[in-house]
Amino acid sequence: xxxxxxxxxxxxxxxxxxxxxxxxxxxxxxxxxxxxxxxxxxxxxxxxxxxxxxxxxxxxxxxxxxxxxxxxxxxxxxxxxxxxxxxxxxxxxxxxxxxxxxxxxxxxxxxxxxxxxxxxxxxxxxxxxxxxxxxxxxxxxxxxxxxxxxxxxxxxxxxxxxxxxxxxxxxxxxxxxxxxxxxxxxxxxxxxxxxxxxxxxxxxxxxxxxxxxxxxxxxxxxxxxxxxxxxxxxxxxxxxxxxxxxxxxxxxxxxxxxxxxxxxxxxxxxxxxxxxxxxxxxxxxxxxxxxxxxxxxxxxxxxxxxxxxxxxxxxxxxxxxxxxxxxxxxxxxxxxxxxxxxxxxxxxxxxxxxxxxxxxxxxxxxxxxxxxxxxxxxxxxxxxxxxxxxxxxxxxxxxxxxxxxxxxxxxxxxxxxxxxxxxxxxxxxxxxxxxxxxxxxxxxxxxxxxxxxxxxxxxxxxxxxxxxxxxxxxxxxxxxxxxxxxxxxxxxxxxxxxxxxxxxxxxxxxxxxxxxxxxxxxxxxxxxxxxxxxxxxxxxxxxxxxxxxxxxxxxxxxxxxxxxxxxxxxxxxxxxxxxxxxxxxxxxxxxxxxxxxxxxxxxxxx
Numbered sequence: 001x002x003x004x005x006x007x008x009x010x011x012x013x014x015x016x017x018x019x020x021x022x023x024x025x026x027x028x029x030x031x032x033x034x035x036x037x038x039x040x041x042x043x044x045x046x047x048x049x050x051x052x053x054x055x056x057x058x059x060x061x062x063x064x065x066x067x068x069x070x071x072x073x074x075x076x077x078x079x080x081x082x083x084x085x086x087x088x089x090x091x092x093x094x095x096x097x098x099x100x101x102x103x104x105x106x107x108x109x110x111x112x113x114x115x116x117x118x119x120x121x122x123x124x125x126x127x128x129x130x131x132x133x134x135x136x137x138x139x140x141x142x143x144x145x146x147x148x149x150x151x152x153x154x155x156x157x158x159x160x161x162x163x164x165x166x167x168x169x170x171x172x173x174x175x176x177x178x179x180x181x182x183x184x185x186x187x188x189x190x191x192x193x194x195x196x197x198x199x200x201x202x203x204x205x206x207x208x209x210x211x212x213x214x215x216x217x218x219x220x221x222x223x224x225x226x227x228x229x230x231x232x233x234x235x236x237x238x239x240x241x242x243x244x245x246x247x248x249x250x251x252x253x254x255x256x257x258x259x260x261x262x263x264x265x266x267x268x269x270x271x272x273x274x275x276x277x278x279x280x281x282x283x284x285x286x287x288x289x290x291x292x293x294x295x296x297x298x299x300x301x302x303x304x305x306x307x308x309x310x311x312x313x314x315x316x317x318x319x320x321x322x323x324x325x326x327x328x329x330x331x332x333x334x335x336x337x338x339x340x341x342x343x344x345x346x347x348x349x350x351x352x353x354x355x356x357x358x359x360x361x362x363x364x365x366x367x368x369x370x371x372x373x374x375x376x377x378x379x380x381x382x383x384x385x386x387x388x389x390x391x392x393x394x395x396x397x398x399x400x401x402x403x404x405x406x407x408x409x410x411x412x413x414x415x416x417x418x419x420x421x422x423x424x425x426x427x428x429x430x431x432x433x434x435x436x437x438x439x440x441x442x443x444x445x446x447x448x449x450x451x452x453x454x455x456x457x458x459x460x461x462x463x464x465x466x467x468x469x470x471x472x473x474x475x476x477x478x479x480x481x482x483x484x485x486x487x488x489x490x491x492x493x494x495x496x497x498x499x500x501x502x503x504x505x506x507x508x509x510x511x512x513x514x515x516x517x518x519x520x521x522x523x524x525x526x527x528x529x530x531x532x533x534x535x536x537x538x539x540x541x542x543x544x545x546x547x548x549x550x551x552x553x554x555x556x557x558x559x560x561x562x563x564x565x566x567x568x569x570x571x572x573x574x575x576x577x578x579x580x581x582x583x584x585x586x587x588x589x590x591x592x593x594x595x596x597x598x599x600x601x602x603x604x605x606x
Contacts, residue, residue, distance in 0.1 A: 035061070036103075037070065038110035039077045045105050054115065062089055062115060064098050073111040076100040086184045089115075136165045137394060137489035138437045140235035142332030142359040143171070146340045150297065150352050158185030158226075159295040159352035160193055166204050169235040169435030175293040175356050176228040177247070179269075188222040192270075196230070206230050206243035210270075210278035214245065217271030224271035229264075229293055236435055238285040238360050243278045245270050248296065251314055253321055255288030255362075259314040290335070291358040292317050297351030298343050316342035332359050333394060333491060365392055367432035374414045374427035374445050382411055382429055386441075389431060393439075396491060402469040403441065403487055409462040410443035410483040418447025418481060437489040446480035463543025467572070468535065473543070474575070501528065508532040510540045516547050522554030530561035537569045544572035549581040558590040563597045570602040579604050 027034050033051035035044045047055060054062055061069045064085050076083040082101050089096040100111040135143045145161045158178030165171050174196060178188040192213065199212035209230050217223040229250060231242030242250075242262070246269030249261040265279035285291055292313075299309035320338040336355040343353065368389045372378040383404055390400045411429065419425045431441045466473045472486040502508075506523030517540035521533060533550075540548040550566065552558065566582065573580040580603045584591040594600060 033062075033115040035069065035113040035115070036105050036110065037061075037073045037113060038105040038108040039074055040070075041108075041110070042070070045110070051115070062096075062098075064089060064096055064115075069098060069100075069113055069115070072098060072100045073113060076102045076111045077109045083111075131160060132162050134490035135163050136171060136437050137491055138165075138169070138171065138235045138435070139364045139393075139433045140169065140361060140435065141171065141233065142335075142357075142361060142394070143491075144333050144336040144357040144359075146336035146353075146355045148297075148340045148344075148353045158189050159297060159354035160189045161293065161295075161354045161356040162193060162196070163356065163358075164197060164200060165436055166200070166232065167436060170204075170232055171235060171358075172200055172204055172209075172230065172232050173291075173293060173356060173358060174228065174230045175247070175250075175295055175354055176226055177295045177297075177352075177354070178223065179225040184222055188220070188226065191220065192217070192223050192226055192228075196228075204232055206232060206241055206280050207278050210243045210245055214270050214274060214276070214278070217269075218274040220271070224269075226270045227296070228270060231293075233285070233291070233358060235360075238287070238289075240283045240285055240291065241280060242283070243267075243280045245278065246272070248294070248299070248310075250294070251292040251317055252283070252285065253290040253292065253314075253317050255286065257318050257322065259318060261310070285358070285360045287360055288362045289360055290317070290321055291360075292339060293356040293358075294339075295352065295354040297353040298340070298355060300351040301345060303345075313339075313343055332357075332361075335359065365389070365433065368430060370429040372427050372429070373424050374411075374418055374447070375424045376412070376415050378427070379408060379411055379415065383408060386429070386431065393433065393489065394491070395489065399487070399490070403439065403485070406466040406469040406473075406485050407441050407443065409465045410441075410485065413462045413483070414443060414445040414447065414481070418445040420447075422447075433489065439487045439489055441485045441487075442482060443485075444480060444482045448481070463545050464538050464541075465543070467538055467543045502532065503529060508536050510536050511551075512540075516549060517541070518549045518551050520551045520554070522556075524557035524559075525552075525555055525562040526557065526559050527561040530559060530565045533562060534565045534568070537565070541569075541573070544569075544576050547573075547578045547581075549583065551583040552590045553583055553585055555584075555590045558593045563593060563599070566594070567597070567599060567602065570599065574602065581606060 028048045030048055031050060033054045034048040035051050036046040037044050044051070044061070063069070064072070067085060072083055072085055080102055082099060084097065084099045086097050096115060098113060098115045100113045102109070102111050104110065131147055132145070135145055137143070143163050145163065147159065147161070159176070161175045163171055163173055176189070176192060178185045178192065195216045196209065196213060199209045203209070210228070213228060217226055227246035229242065229244040229247040231240050233240045244264045245267050249264040251259060251261055253259050262283055263281050265281070267278060268276055294313070299306060299313050301309045317339050320335060320342060335357040339357065340353045340355045368385065370382060370385060372382070386404055386407060387400065390403060407429065411427065414427045425446050427443070427445045429441070429443050431439065433439050463473060463475070466485060470485045470487045474484045476482045503524045503526055506525070506529050508519065508521050508529060511518045511520055519533065519536045519540050523529070525533060537548065537550060538544065570580045582594065582603045583606050584594055591605065594605060
């Protein structure tokens with residue numbers, strides 16, 4: 001048996017040269033099943049240990065989603081190309097990828113077949129990784145999303161949801177169901193979700209987005225046939241403008257517990273009939289009402305008709321909403337998961353279930369205002385009141401603590417420094433959330449701001465701490481000092497993650513020996529090292545208040561994450577009226593990356 005790329009001998013007969021023996025031993029012990037089959041042959045010419053075990057457990061050559069491996073070989077031989085198929089191994093086995101590579105087998109046309117069985121949770125991990133990591137938190141609408149994998153992994157993959165803030169209190173809501181199962185369906189879902197986000201950046205109106213997705217799906221064979229519901233909800237008015245392509249209508253649960261499905265004009269799935277119109281509808285969601293978007297898996301059941309299954313979905317949604325102890329931001333967060341669990345049948349989920357819930361709140365949180373005397377004794381009271389107010393917003397513990405620490409630093413600066421040498425004066429703390437879910441906390445005093453010393457040691461690092469914990473920090477002097485902190489509310493997991501490590505031979509240090517601090521970087525600056533670079537640059541500049549430089553002469557890899565960090569520091573420097581100096585040798589890769597990223601207009605390259 002031979003091929004242009006090498007030779008594979010049988011397991012018996014003949015003498016092997018040293019190279020062939022090593023190759024055969026490697027294939028024999030490979031974790032994936034490897035078969036050598038001649039075209040139109042019912043038995044493999046050679047099989048490694050994993051393939052022989054698979055052959056015994058399946059009573060013959062395996063099938064991938066009902067397609068015999070022998071058929072895959074015949075197709076590869078006829079086309080002369082590598083053939084790949086994804087699907088379930090046997091009737092209900094794990095998801096599998098089988099690849100047939102044409103080659104000569106025992107003097108006949110045949111193929112080398114590699115069958116790679118995925119772990120049962122691989123599809124689930126891939127799907128979870130591609131779903132939105134956070135959902136926006138809006139004061140007028142509580143959003144909740146949940147994805148549950150089909151009980152039979154062979155049926156898993158392809159369902160998705162998303163919620164994208166559009167500004168001025170508007171949010172795009174979408175649920176879709178890609179054709180097929182397994183990794184290919186997850187890949188199709190990923191591409192379609194990316195196309196959706198790209199489309200709504202140009203024009204977020206439903207007719208435009210559905211038309212763009214339709215055109216995209218028509219050009220992508222694995223995306224064609226995907227169903228989708230897309231709508232834009234105005235959180236303040238409750239107006240929902242929406243369209244759908246081959247997707248079931250969302251459910252509306254009214255404040256009195258009555259339910260109804262939205263009006264949807266039937267339309268072919270994406271790409272099935274390119275250019276088909278996408279009728280747009282409108283519906284006003286009243287205060288206290290809940291919108292439930294779902295994929296087909298939420299009502300999939302072999303025992304009852306679809307109408308009955310949809311009715312059960314409505315009953316489950318009503319029961320979940322009525323079962324809340326108090327309609328607040330914290331209980332809103334678990335609505336989607338509770339509904340998905342409620343439609344699970346005794347035998348599990350027949351298909352993936354994606355649920356996205358939008359609950360229009362009956363009331364929105366009032367702004368917080370505290371008028372105090374700027375003394376250290378006032379700080380515990382600020383923390384207690386702010387913690388209660390942030391908790392009512394539904395913030396997770398990690399984000400809540402971060403904001404509280406940043407506000408505490410601003411208050412501590414006012415208490416310790418604003419009225420130094422004089423009687424303590426007034427300090428005010430105010431907090432509010434705008435329609436887009438951006439939290440703004442303002443700390444104001446009527447004292448005098450004092451810039452930090454060049455190297456204040458353990459003191460004067462308030463700006464540094466604040467800028468590491470919130471999204472934005474501004475400092476204004478006008479008859480006192482006003483510190484404004486901004487943070488976009490999002491729902492993030494509170495579990496602690498394993499701390500990533502810096503790449504080998506990578507170092508990020510602060511050198512304070514010269515005229516001004518210099519952050520020196522050597523080695524590969526990947527996403528992990530970029531985060532260290534951000535921390536060290538903020539440390540060296542005392543949160544952006546003083547000048548510093550960054551030396552990248554020893555960098556071997558400068559990632560896009562690193563570019564983003566340098567750009568962010570350059571913006572802070574500009575806002576603080578100084579210019580960031582970046583040392584990167586001319587003609588080097590790092591210098592080239594900085595120049596094509598447009599940073600030479602924001603930083604001083606040397």
